[in-house]
Amino acid sequence: MNPQQETAKLEWWEKRVGDQVVSIVKHLDGHPRTYRFDAKEGTFDVESAIVQSKMTELTFQPMAWRIFYDDILNMGHKNWAELFFIDKQACVSSILFHGFSVDNIYRLIEPLFYDDLLLSDIVVTVTAERRENTRITPKGVYYIAKFTYKLADTKKTQQLQRYAKTYNIYRQETVTDVAQVKTSFNFYNPLLNSTSSGTHTLIEGSPVVDEVPAVRETVTVLDEDPNDGLPF
Numbered sequence: 001m002n003p004q005q006e007t008a009k010l011e012w013w014e015k016r017v018g019d020q021v022v023s024i025v026k027h028l029d030g031h032p033r034t035y036r037f038d039a040k041e042g043t044f045d046v047e048s049a050i051v052q053s054k055m056t057e058l059t060f061q062p063m064a065w066r067i068f069y070d071d072i073l074n075m076g077h078k079n080w081a082e083l084f085f086i087d088k089q090a091c092v093s094s095i096l097f098h099g100f101s102v103d104n105i106y107r108l109i110e111p112l113f114y115d116d117l118l119l120s121d122i123v124v125t126v127t128a129e130r131r132e133n134t135r136i137t138p139k140g141v142y143y144i145a146k147f148t149y150k151l152a153d154t155k156k157t158q159q160l161q162r163y164a165k166t167y168n169i170y171r172q173e174t175v176t177d178v179a180q181v182k183t184s185f186n187f188y189n190p191l192l193n194s195t196s197s198g199t200h201t202l203i204e205g206s207p208v209v210d211e212v213p214a215v216r217e218t219v220t221v222l223d224e225d226p227n228d229g230l231p232f
Contacts, residue, residue, distance in 0.1 A: 011166075012159050025163065027092040030172035030190065032084060035095040042128030042143035046093075057127045058095070060085035061152050062119040063160040064169040064186035067102065070179040081105045083119070084169050084187075086160065094171050100131075101145035108147045109183075118185065121157055122149040161186070 010016065013025045026033075034047045035058060043054040064084040071077045078098045087093045097105065112118060125148050133140035168188040177191050 011162065013163055025086060025090050025092060027167055029168055030170055032169075032171055033087065033089075033091040033093040034171070035087075035093055037095060037097060037101070037126070037128075037145055039099075039101070039143050039145075042130065044095075044126070046087075057125055059123060059125045060087065060093075061123045061156070061160060063164040064184075065119055066181055066184035066187045067105065068179045068181045068184075070174075070176055072174045072176065080174075082171065082174060082187075083124075084164075084171075086163070092167075092169070095126075096174070097145050099144070104145060104147055108149065117151075120161060120185065121152055123152045124149050 010021065013023050014021050015024055016022075036045050036047075037043075037058075038045065038054075041054070043056060044058045045054050060083075062083045062085055065082060067079070067081045069077065069079050072080065073096075075098075079102045081097045081102045082094060083097075084092065084094045108124075109119065112122065126145050127148070128143040129146040131142050131144060133142065164186040168190070169186055170188045170190060172190070175189060175191060
């Protein structure tokens with residue numbers, strides 16, 4: 001077999017270094033790079049020794065996710081949305097949302113569902129929407145995540161899906177054996193074996209969506225170049 005044939009067999013995330021095939025994507029099984037939405041400040045930050053500044057928006061293409069109800073991270077029982085993606089530094093990453101932000105994700109899913117699309121088919125931009133609680137004195141200020149999107153490049157969507165189906169995509173510290181999963185896609189639960197059924201295991205195809213709220217005007221479609229924010 002000549003070198004060209006060998007190279008042609010590599011996946012998009014692989015490269016040959018001498019006799020070894022290595023991944024250009026950084027992935028620690030069960031320990032993705034963690035992005036955080038600060039609902040008090042309306043900013044995003046990431047666990048990094050290099051990236052210190054806070055961001056006012058975050059753009060990414062989901063490759064796996066789950067929406068569930070559970071008590072995790074010592075924060076009590078809440079509705080959670082956990083999205084996984086590959087960031088601009090080619091790191092498998094995750095971000096969690098809860099509360100009203102999860103409602104907005106449902107409002108994002110519903111029109112996609114009727115167009116035979118998934119979250120994996122779009123590039124999402126998340127910004128912070130300011131809210132006020134006037135029932136207390138002085139009034140409180142908080143932020144919820146607002147989602148806009150544009151259709152993703154089909155080839156890159158296929159590439160991300162191949163990656164997500166090749167590796168175990170999950171965050172170990174958010175996995176429990178009592179989570180009530182409402183919908184998931186390409187999510188791996190290490191507490192269950194791969195032959196188990198249900199949405200806790202690796203799910204392929206369209207997700208089952210429960211309790212979708214009515215659509216409100218929180219979603220905006222942008223007709224722009226969908227290639228931003230991807231490492232390849």
